[in-house]
Amino acid sequence: MMRTTVLDVLPEVASWRASEASTDTIYAGEGTSLSARVRRAGRTGNPAYRQNLLEAAELYGRVIQGSKRAALDFQEAMTTSDFQYLFGDVLDRQILANYQQMPVQWDQIARRGRVRDFRTVKRFTIDGGEAILDEVKQQSEYPAAALxxxxxEYGVKKFGRRIPLAWEVLINDDLDAFADIPTRLGNAARRSEEKFATSLYASSTGPNSTFFSSGNKNLLAVADVxxxxxxGFTTTALNTTSLQAAFTKLAAQVDTDGAPIYIDAVHLVVPPALExxxxxILNASEILAASGGGDNTGNDQLRVANWMRNRVTLVVNPWLPIVDTTSGNTAWYLFANPSTGRPAMEVGFLIGHETPELFQKHPNATRVGGAAVDPMDGDFDTDSIEWKLRHVYGGVLMDPKSGLAANGTASP
Structure with missing residues (x-):
C-alpha cells in the first residue's frame, strides 16, 4: 500500500526549498486541504486509522493517569478545546475567507540587497572628481581633485514563528479551516517585511529625525510651501502646492562637488488617510498654476496639463499610522527610484534564504516493524503536528538626498 508522504500533503515544502523559490510561490494559492487528505486516508475500515485512534486513546490515558510530561507536552499544541466556535456542535457551518492582503510595496522605494551571512555588511560610496573642470593655463599643472x-552598515537577523496543532484538531477539521496554514505564515512574512521597511524611515514620533532633517535638506518646511x-499656506499638508514645493526641494539637492543630482521619477508614499x-492630485487632468504667469490671489493663473502623473508613482502604505502614532495620518514622503542612482534605503536578505522558508516537523517515531511514520501522524510524545516559518532579513537607511518627508503639520 502506497503511503502518504510530507510532499503529498504539503507540496509547497519542496518548491520553497528549491533554489528557484520566489515570493510568488509562497504567497500564491489558498493552501492544501490537510483534513480532507487525512479523512481520505483514514476510513473507519483502514487499519492505520484504527491504529491512530488507539494511539490517541493512549495519549489521553497517560494524561488522565497523571503523567506530567504528557500533560505538559499536550498543552504545547493547540487542541480542539482552543477553538470553542470552530468545533461546536452545529450542523450548518461555513468558514469565511481571510482578510485581503496588500501587495508587496516596500521594494518600490528600497533597494533589494543580498548578504552572505549574519555578520555586519558594508555598502561603500565614492564621491568627488566630478566637478566642473578647471581651466589649465599654458604650462600650468593640472589641478588635483579629492575623492x-x-x-x-547593517546586518540581517532571523525571524520566524511556529504553529503547533494537535492531531485530533486535523481529524475533526471537517471544514478545512486549517488548510491555509502555509498561506497564513507567508502572509506573516510579507507583513513583517512591510513593517520593517516602514520602520526604517518612520518612527513613533514622525519621519525619522536623523534621516529627514533641515541639515540634510530633505524635510519640507512651511516656508518651502x-x-x-x-x-496663505501654514502647514505642509499634502496638496498640489506642497507637492510642487517638495519636487523643488528634492531637485535642489547637489552632490559633494556641488553638481545637481538628476532624479527622473519618484514614488509618493502616503498613509490610507491621504490616498x-x-x-x-495625480489623476487631475489640469493644474491651475500661478507660478510663471499668474499671481497667488487666483487671478490670471495658468492652466497646465498635470505633469505630475507621469513623474510620480503612488504607494499607499497602511503601516504608516501603525508605526507613526504621532503624524502617521498626515505625514507623506517622496523617494527616488531605488533602481537608478543611489537609493534612500536597502533591505537585504541572506543568500540562499532570500524568501520565507516553511518547514514541517518530522515525526520522531517509528512504527513497530520499522515502517516510517507519516508526518500527519504527529510526534511520538503528543501527536503534535507543527509548522515553522523562517525568514532572514535586515536593512538600513542610505542616502538622504534620495528622499524627502513632510509631516503634514505646521511645524517643520
Whole structure:
C-alpha cells in the first residue's frame, strides 16, 4: 500500500526549498486541504486509522493517569478545546475567507540587497572628481581633485514563528479551516517585511529625525510651501502646492562637488488617510498654476496639463499610522527610484534564504516493524503536528538626498 508522504500533503515544502523559490510561490494559492487528505486516508475500515485512534486513546490515558510530561507536552499544541466556535456542535457551518492582503510595496522605494551571512555588511560610496573642470593655463599643472569615501552598515537577523496543532484538531477539521496554514505564515512574512521597511524611515514620533532633517535638506518646511504658493499656506499638508514645493526641494539637492543630482521619477508614499487626496492630485487632468504667469490671489493663473502623473508613482502604505502614532495620518514622503542612482534605503536578505522558508516537523517515531511514520501522524510524545516559518532579513537607511518627508503639520 502506497503511503502518504510530507510532499503529498504539503507540496509547497519542496518548491520553497528549491533554489528557484520566489515570493510568488509562497504567497500564491489558498493552501492544501490537510483534513480532507487525512479523512481520505483514514476510513473507519483502514487499519492505520484504527491504529491512530488507539494511539490517541493512549495519549489521553497517560494524561488522565497523571503523567506530567504528557500533560505538559499536550498543552504545547493547540487542541480542539482552543477553538470553542470552530468545533461546536452545529450542523450548518461555513468558514469565511481571510482578510485581503496588500501587495508587496516596500521594494518600490528600497533597494533589494543580498548578504552572505549574519555578520555586519558594508555598502561603500565614492564621491568627488566630478566637478566642473578647471581651466589649465599654458604650462600650468593640472589641478588635483579629492575623492571621499563613505559607508553604510547593517546586518540581517532571523525571524520566524511556529504553529503547533494537535492531531485530533486535523481529524475533526471537517471544514478545512486549517488548510491555509502555509498561506497564513507567508502572509506573516510579507507583513513583517512591510513593517520593517516602514520602520526604517518612520518612527513613533514622525519621519525619522536623523534621516529627514533641515541639515540634510530633505524635510519640507512651511516656508518651502509658502515660497511656492504664498503666505496663505501654514502647514505642509499634502496638496498640489506642497507637492510642487517638495519636487523643488528634492531637485535642489547637489552632490559633494556641488553638481545637481538628476532624479527622473519618484514614488509618493502616503498613509490610507491621504490616498484620496493623493489620487485626486495625480489623476487631475489640469493644474491651475500661478507660478510663471499668474499671481497667488487666483487671478490670471495658468492652466497646465498635470505633469505630475507621469513623474510620480503612488504607494499607499497602511503601516504608516501603525508605526507613526504621532503624524502617521498626515505625514507623506517622496523617494527616488531605488533602481537608478543611489537609493534612500536597502533591505537585504541572506543568500540562499532570500524568501520565507516553511518547514514541517518530522515525526520522531517509528512504527513497530520499522515502517516510517507519516508526518500527519504527529510526534511520538503528543501527536503534535507543527509548522515553522523562517525568514532572514535586515536593512538600513542610505542616502538622504534620495528622499524627502513632510509631516503634514505646521511645524517643520
Amino acid at each position: 571621499t569615501d563613505g559607508k553604510y 509658502q515660497a511656492a504658493g504664498g503666505t 484620496v487626496v493623493a489620487r485626486n
